[in-house]
Amino acid sequence: MAIETAAGAMNPVIAIALVGGLGVGSQWLAWRMRMPAIVLMLLAGVIIGPVLGVFDPARDIGPLMGPIIAIAVAIILFEGGLTLNFHQLRDAAIGVRRLVFVGAPVGWVASALTLHYAAGLSWSSSWVFGGILIVTGPTVIAPLLRTARLSRRPAQLLQWEAIVNDPLGALAAVLAFEVVLVLNTATTVGTAVLALIWGIGAAIILGLAGGFGLAWAFRNGHVPEYMKVSILFALLLGIFGISDAILHESGLLAVTVMGIVIANANLPSYAELRRFKEHATILLVSGVFILLAANLDFAQLGQLSGRAVVFVLLIILVARPLTVFISLIGTGLPWQEKVLVAFTGPRGVVLVAVAGLFAERLISLGFEDANLIAPLAFVLVATTVVLHGFTLKPMARWLGLAGAGNPGVIIVGGSDWTTAFAEALIKADVPVLMTDPNFGHLRAARSAGITTYTGDILSEGAEQRLELVSYDKLLAATDNDAYNTLVATDLAPEFGRENVFQVARVKNDGARHTLPATLGGRPFGHAVTHDEWNSLIRQGWTFRVTRLTEEFTLQEWREKRPRSHLVGRILPNGDFKLLHEDEEIRGVPDTRLIALRPPETTGSTVQPPASA
Missing domain, CATH: 1.20.1530.20 (Na+/H+ antiporter like fold)
Structure with a gap:
């Protein structure tokens, strides 16, 4: 033609x-x-x-x-x-x-x-x-x-x-x-x-x-x-x-x-x-x-x-x-x-x-x-x-009518490990909003001064009451895999699918109980489930933020902390990103890495779960 x-x-x-x-x-x-x-x-x-x-x-x-x-x-x-x-x-x-x-x-x-x-x-x-x-x-x-x-x-x-x-x-x-x-x-x-x-x-x-x-x-x-x-x-x-x-x-x-x-x-x-x-x-x-x-x-x-x-x-x-x-x-x-x-x-x-x-x-x-x-x-x-x-x-x-310069993350699900993760993010100047339908699940988050919302993030009340302009990423991290999948699937068009993550689902032996891979968000962490994250926190693991420099490179960080779970990074311009499973990142100087690290006790026998 x-x-x-x-x-x-x-x-x-x-x-x-x-x-x-x-x-x-x-x-x-x-x-x-x-x-x-x-x-x-x-x-x-x-x-x-x-x-x-x-x-x-x-x-x-x-x-x-x-x-x-x-x-x-x-x-x-x-x-x-x-x-x-x-x-x-x-x-x-x-x-x-x-x-x-x-x-x-x-x-x-x-x-x-x-x-x-x-x-x-x-x-x-x-x-x-x-x-x-x-x-x-x-x-x-x-x-x-x-x-x-x-x-x-x-x-x-x-x-x-x-x-x-x-x-x-x-x-x-x-x-x-x-x-x-x-x-x-x-x-x-x-x-x-x-x-x-x-x-x-x-x-x-x-x-x-x-x-x-x-x-x-x-x-x-x-x-x-x-x-x-x-x-x-x-x-x-x-x-x-x-x-x-x-x-x-x-x-x-x-x-x-x-x-x-x-x-x-x-x-x-x-x-x-x-x-x-x-x-x-x-x-x-x-x-x-x-x-x-x-x-x-x-x-x-x-x-x-x-x-x-x-x-x-x-x-x-x-x-x-x-x-x-x-x-x-x-x-x-x-x-x-x-x-x-x-x-x-x-x-x-x-x-x-x-x-x-x-x-x-x-x-x-x-x-x-x-x-x-x-x-x-x-x-x-x-x-x-x-x-x-x-x-x-x-x-x-x-005029104070727009979101923060560096948008933050909404964490759906209150627990020991999500509270610890939120505290680490806030110390790194990343805004965090934690939501959960259960008032009691947010008790520790409220005590730590984290912004919380008790209610369903998918409800009309949440849409009317929450100012979401300060957040452009979401992590579905409750103990209910089906609910996490529902939240991630429903809010993916709002936040962009590349910005919606979901904690690893519990592995089922039978196909009858396995949700389709086409539903839900991107995999968060290292195939560690909600209960396994909580177990690590109770064993003394902590979320830490480490700054890379010209001398202290990403390769050196990996060599010194081989057992750490890298879950996020903050670029020099303040741009925060959650990391999905096995994602490769560039170790630019002045980048801050957010990872869950094991106890620093010499000779510690604490081990990550088998799925990690």
Whole structure:
């Protein structure tokens, strides 16, 4: 198959593959370099698009580009709606309501005034574009929150505002455009109002019907497990298409409502559905950002003047903070959280896509200044993505609203050996949270000053009460192998499978009692079981932290302590890592090794268990 077709256009299949490869590749590279993924995706799109001219979405994908972006945004918003569980909102509920019901109209007015007086747009263009600027970018917020690791409440405020206000922004633009249409054409007020009410009502009804209908079908076993995701996708696309056909941009509202209904339906298969949607969303966010950047037209940007810079600065430094501070008056939120939310307003793909659509409609009505809407939208998106991509995490740390600089470990299971291990980690400045459903199992940990939580780590109470942003590793270490496997399997997607460990399982002779190797976490230690770890502690073994130097190398440490169990290491930069069975490590100077060492009594006859 040829890579290029007539007139130098790239084969559409190759073009879509290129977009997917660059998008996912940018996310992986950002993970390796610990950079904001959004920034690298924009950079990759600009390089292959307007800079090198290798890929031109309008030329290589053609009329498919619009539907691709529309469907991708619909799925992204639906997945966002799936994260909006009302039971998890709790202490952020007041702030979210204010940001939606007060912040949206205040932001609309502030953005319209900025567009008119700073960017020089007409009132008609300003009110239409200002409605779209209500949107704070759900396609951007999710990757930023994943990187920044914010505290629960400010993260919820930003996430809920972005997802709920996204369809509201599109509908605000629809409302403003209908007013412009009435004032500049023969369309009557009654016709425009009826169309608007009918479209919004239909979107809400379709979203509710789709959500409740799907929940009923799933709960009552009318859909086989292997078809649930397929039916979900088909219904999602159908509702989006029907609603959008009734009123442009109302499909975004319909799929958001549908996602929220399903999120709050307490479905037994909800977690699996959401994880699949999250994976799909990562692919879609990557793709749409590559398309957005590659479709940039430098000629359009050339139309902008210095007023565009003033417009961007006023939106970021005046309009956004003013909107948030007015909205959150009387909510009782700490000033740190208000400041963080006020100065975090990234815009994303939805803004550019919807702005381009309404720009074309305004131009068709004779508003020539609408030519500036698309380039202004892109400049704002690019500026806010880069700005917040690099500043959100350090600003959150400065305000005390992010996890510690060196994330720690959650130890599930209170016992003699886990308490001793936790004490060693804390002395090495590694944060530790120890949890156990049994209050008595945590008595020694509490006496040692270790942070504890009595309860099931998988419970809704733990999710609501614990601030997990300070921890990025987990060790399942109770005396129940089945429970350890359940915890490790359930939380692996949250922490990353490479960061979830499990104490060695008790060996069973029969296959009937052996759990599948595909379940659970990575093996911790040296095939030593929970009871064997405890036995070693009672015999006098201790966890010790040893620092390597140029003179005292890893090889020398191994030679002097041949019977020690190496279980973790801390790099010179403070990065802590649990070690799985037989893992090889590099002995970099200033690395600290954490190991369980035997008693140092001369001639000690204490021996490790046979399995060690």
